[in-house]
Amino acid sequence: MLWAVFAMMTFAIVLALARSLSERRESFGGHDSDVAFYRGLLAEADDDVRCGLVGPEDAMATRAEIGRRLLASLDSASESRPHAWPRWQPRRTAAALAIALVLPLVALASYLKVGAPNQPDMPIASRRTGEDFTLAAAISEVETRLKGHPNDGRGFQVVAPIYLRMGRFQDAAHAYRAALRLLGENAEERASLGQALTMAADGVVTAEARGAIDQALVDDPKQPLARFFHALAVEQDGDTDRARQLWEALEADTPAGAPWIDAVRQHLDKSSRPTQSKAEAGRSRTEIAALPPEQRRDAIRGMVGGLAEKLSKDGHDLQGWLQLIRSYVVLGERQKAEAAVASARARLAEDAQAPERIDELVSQLGLKR
């Protein structure tokens, strides 16, 4: 449908432009327009005389001047005009080709470089049915209420997780703090504060976030969210073995079907896979983060390269592929990411679960299918 509309638009433009090519050859009419122009001036001079704005003698002088200018302009016009027309018209053929081929090609090529042809319009009204939307709508009501009642802990409690989902992490952290202050200690909310702070710092468990998580674990050592971020913090510190133990323990305690189980398994896979070479494996995330930007990028590229190499030898690793695709996107190499999507689909053809997971990731990252 979309492509049909594109084709129609292109066709209409080509037609509009090509129509002029069928025009007969004629001179530019430099003469005609000049003569008309100076005639107009003569008529205006007459009008002025009639209205009494100009004396008849002045008008005579003026008419003479207009006449001189007309002659001069005719001279210069005839100089610049070519005379002979060849019989065959290669020029028009070339122009026709330009209109019929170059125009659509340039339009299509530049559109394909920047466009997203598979994406429908997404007006907010058509998305109102989703669960996320109702949350977003609820939030403004609660916000208004909280302005008037800044000590309403319940309100902050309600609004905090919504902020978190909307990606307003600073606001979420602020709301969790307010709820904790007003309603007293609560392990789950304390852990969520840690989560909000971590996400506000682009996924790095900061000292402040760590403090909140540890506090939550003191109150409730079984609190799964706190355990998750505790494990993440340990992993980020580079203590892979300890992190793996924590992930395993968390997985064991997690009931089947819990929403965070996938994330836990992902980390578990990562920490238990001996994919990285020894030198790179030794480099923990924090160490890499401490490097200067250039070297950090190189180090990450090195790790991603290692993963790609491994997958090209043994391609039956869905988690590995997903991680590779994501890493390419993070590095800004979308083309490589798209290539990886294609090879992942090819290599994981037998895996029944694979297509769905890949599709999900692709749409999440906004890659081309």
Place this chain on the structure above:
Amino acid sequence: MIVETGHYALALALAVALLQSVLPLWGTRSGDSGLTSIAVPAAITQFLLLGYAFAALTYAHVVSDFSLVTVAENSLTTKPLVYKLAGVWGNHEGSMLLWVLILAAFGAAVAILGRGMAKELRANTLTVQGWISFAFLCFILFTSDPFVRRFPAPFEGQDLNPLLQDAGLAIHPPLLYLGYVGSSIVFSFAVAALISGRLDAAWARYVRPWILIAWIFLTLGIAMGSYWAYYTLGWGGFWFWDPVENASLMPWLAGTALLHSAAVMEKREALKIWTLFLAILTFSLSLLGTFLVRSGVLTSVHSFASDPTRGVFILIILSTFIGGSLALYAWRAPSLSQRGLFAPVSRESALAVNNLLLTACCATVLTGTLYPLALEALTGDKISVGAPFFNLTLGPLLALIVLLMPIGQSLAWKRGDLLGAAQRATVAALGGLVVALVLVAVIRGGPVLATVGLGLAVYLIVGSFADVMSRIRARGQPIRVMLARAVGLPRSAWGAAIAHAGLGVTLMGLAATGWGVERIATVKLGQGIDLGPYQATIENLQSRQGPNYSEVLAYTVISRGGAAVATVEPAKRSFPVRQTTVSEAGIVTLGFGQIYISLGDQHPDGSIDARMFWKPLVTAIWIGGVIMAFGGIVSLSDRRLRIGFARRAVRVRAAANPAAAPQAAE
């Protein structure tokens, strides 16, 4: 699907621009009218395509399609509809799309309205227009695409910069762009003349309405922008010599010079080469303005658009167009025939002096704007060139221009009578002097400059109409004849008089700032503050909830001699999504003056910091701008090209036979 078809229309417009910039020129060079006439449908389709793309983007803003990055970054579901619309161009990407849309609109207008023009000139002009369009469409599609999508799409946007959420912003950029981009069509005409080597009075005739249109919009855009800065920034100033403001003032000065030199070219076929140069200069300065605003070289109130990487692209466009056109000018201009010597005392030489002075002003502003940038780039020193520099350098130049304006206006073409012109100006000068003296007498010891300025303003306003009056007035003639003459007088003469008077009105407003009163104080509720003849009292503070902000407003009563005359509600608004607070000035217009109150910090004891001003005659500044633009419109309605009639010998004959001889016109 609307969004993606809009995106495709943009790509298609790029392809059309490419053809438009090659085929018609090939046609005129080889004499094939089939190729030249492609320019017309190309210009029109390009306008339709860009219009569709712009409509698609507007649709996305209106329905809050947050899958578009520009919408997500600049909109909000709860934002009022008018700001959703203003948000379309309240950001870099959208405003660039508006820029090319206006460019295409001018191109289409030339294609449609230029039927009477020489075909060659039209085709070449549209070709040059195609080059500009192509360059800017590349810039948009590959560095600042307004249709970039992001998935998953967020459910709420980040709201428009609160400073820009204002009715003034809904009008100011489009007006300014109409002015900037309008100068592009004049530039295209100039380059087309250089390409074809034909430059005559007919060219001046065709190009004149476009110069006027661009000038009118630029004038209105600057006035609007200044008023916007005045009431949203909360400082009470209306012109900050901010580089971005200067960037719009420079093309205005060059454009004004162009307007006058084009008049000389029209009437006397002189100053041709100079007119071409001014046409190129005006557009170059417009491009420079766009570059300065868009590149992030400058940090200013307009810095919502800064991104250095795009600056490089615009710099390339800038140097290609300015350098290329100037090179073409250097190469071709000597081959154009130069005609029309003129006498030292004549309207054309007065206009040449005007051109010199205006370009001197323009050069001064350019120096003041770019020198700090150059110095910083070379030595790393940051200096700021501000109001004192501009006041000292531009003040005398402007005074000279104003003094000469009525005299030049009443000089005749070809051969003028300086004494007569001076006599006519004397009346005006006397009027100005009397006003100045009376003012000195009334307010003794008041600011000298303000008095002088006001005297000059009166001189200019009276002098602007002296010429028109002398032409319609004849001794012993009945009123009816005078009226008939007034109607028969070319509209361009009326337009010039009105526009000059407009400048006088603006000058009046500027001069009156000398009598303004400013108070910056911590005000307690109920405490009266004296502001000139008025007294302002903040009665109470109230909180209110807007659609996407909350505000504290101060209910203030303005009284004079104990009687309340008006109320104002200055406010401080805070926008939670952008986490910014904006001071919303409270303004009340009393006569031509205004009371201006803007709020500062609130103190725990209930008092509040406030800046309060009484600004007599301040509205005259913008009213003058509007009058100037109106003069331009009047002039535009007179589309006839007039040959300059000499006024010679009329005086002699008139003396001999006063009843029969009409007092010669132009």
